[in-house]
Amino acid sequence: MQADAKRIAPSTILLASAVLALVSMVAFMTIGAKGSWSFLLSFRGTKLLGMVLVAYAIAVSTVLFQTISGNRILTPSIIGFDAMYTLLQTIMVFFLGAAGAGSVDPRLQFLVETAVMVGLSLLLFRALFSGASRSLHLLMLVGVILGGLFRSLSSFLQRILDPNEFVVLQDRLFASFNSIDANLLGIAAVATLAVTFVLWRLSPTFDVLSLGREASIGLGVDHQRVVTLLLVLIAVLVSVSTALVGPVTFFGLLVASLARQLTPTASHRYVLPVAVCIAIATLVGGQVILERLFSFNTTLSIVIEFFGGLVFIFLLVRGSAR
Amino acid sequence: MIEIHEVTKSYGGNAVVDRVSLTLPAGGLTSIIGPNGAGKSTLLSIVSRLMPMDTGKVLVDGLDVSRTAGDVLARRLSIMRQDNHITARLSVRDLVAFGRYPYSKGRLTAADAEHIERSIAYLGLEPYQNRFLDELSGGQRQRAFIAMVLCQDTDYMLFDEPLNNLDIKHAVETMKLLRRLADDFDKTVVVVLHDINFASAYSDRIVAMQAGRLAFEGSPEDMIVPSRLQAIFDVDCRVHAVGETRLVNYFE
Secondary structure (H helix, E strand, C coil), X not given: CHHHHHCCCHHHHHHHHHHXXXXXXXXXXXXXXXXXXXXXXXXXXXXXXXXHHHHHHHHHHHHHHHHHHCCCCCCCCCCCHHHHHHHHHHHHHHHHHHHHHHHCXXXXXXXXXXXXXXXXXXXXXXXXXXXXXXXXXXXXXXXHHHHHHHHHHHHHHHHCCCHHHHHHHHHHHCCCCCCCCXXXXXXHHHHHHHHHHHHHHHCHHHHHHCCCHHHHHHCCCCHHHHHHHHHHHHXXXXXXXXXXXXXXXXXXXXXXXXXXXXXXXXXXXXXXXXXXXXXXXXXXXXXHHHHXXXXXXXXXXXXXXXXXXXXXXXXXXXXXXX | CEEEEEEXXXXXXXXXXXXXXXXXXXXXXXXXXXXXXXXXXXXXXXXXXXXXCCEEEEEECCEECCCCCHHHHHCCEEEECCCCCCCCCCXXXXXXXXXXXXXXXXXXXXXXXXXXXXXXXXXXXXXXXXXXXXXXXXXXHHHHHHHHHHHHCCCEEXXXXXXXXXCHHHHHHHHHHHHHHHHHCCCEEEEECCCHHHHHXXXXXXXXXXXXXEEEEECHHHHCCHHHHHHXXXXXXXXXXXXXXXXXXXXX
């Protein structure tokens, strides 16, 4: 009971993280601003929008993925969602050549990739859940193994690729928050909005899902339907973030763990927005610090992955990996 | 009334529940007993639609459990399982509040708050209501889960081995509580039990299963007799009448 006094209200945490996110966004737009505002708005604005979309997509997809898997160290990338993306890119460069791959409309490419990723996750899910054992852990294991397969296939194709084309491919695959593809922003924003709308409709079930399959069914949630739908939405969100900046492995884990750690309640009404705000603050704030303070430009993803990896190891060692 | 018609469930050609037909009338406390692997828990999971059946049909108040919408059924029937492993960090109060989900879909009304309050009070959980589940003892946790079921306020309440891992005091308290649910609240309580003496002392009806089949059913007077127990459990025993309760001595 003495714990009661120590607990901070979840709304305070939410407010604080929202302020942090807002401050980092304002800082990104204004610090070192020279020249006309119309140029700045369009130049920095697109970059900011891209980063906010990525932060949102990664935070939401990771938190929800952890909720449906009932596991705190799994993220969509760990079951091979973005290995799939890497393989698709590699196959495209391999068969179309660097020039051919470059000439494909990125929006078309995004739609095809999203469709393939959604299709694959559905297939995986259906195949596993129609059988006798309906285990999410089996799905995870198959995902991990398929992820390994995709990675080996990619690296095999990359090895027999023309060196020049390999350089082009590597450029596409390396996560970069600087070279956000502006052509994709529109369609990515629309996809994210659509996903958000469906998530909004499903949101009352999130907390119940965290009780596990049997308790959810006992409380009247159509577990299989909701989880399938959520996996599809997660696949779309992962596509959005990988298409915009490339694969990032540990960022989602970092923000989801921080959000769950900081928020004194397990309620998704707080955890989800806090995770999004922390993601925005980390991504945009980190970019500001690297660009303005240290004036070197390319390593934000490395820094974030470094800290994300540390959190991952910390969680493993602490044994919350049940 | 729960009507179970010819329900079969098998794993790899091995029938765990084998053509079981059973009718449980509304009201009272029914215990399901039987040796390990008799299919008790599986039957309970099928009735509560946690597990699909291969063939057969289960009706709860005339509602077919495999076709009725999940939330409609969740207002009629609740289940408490033996393994309640939850990764989310929940307080007792949060957990109990989930019992109102079938009614309010997460937006708690004043009436819901009253239900939550009453369930917490009924199980004497007020002192712990803001503690997290992982800060509780086994007995307190068990009570928190029972409070959630109580809060769901369904006519039918199923409990899968609720006495597992409880000491004698908590086991007796839990059984008395389930008894009160049947007596004071007019609930239909179905419990899977391992201890025959608990079944004998607290049940209105006892259903015995063996190797996936329904072996016997009847009142404690009919069921707690050496010949039947011998047939069900394959153990020699004596039955002593102590007051109105029949106690089984299977130690000799």
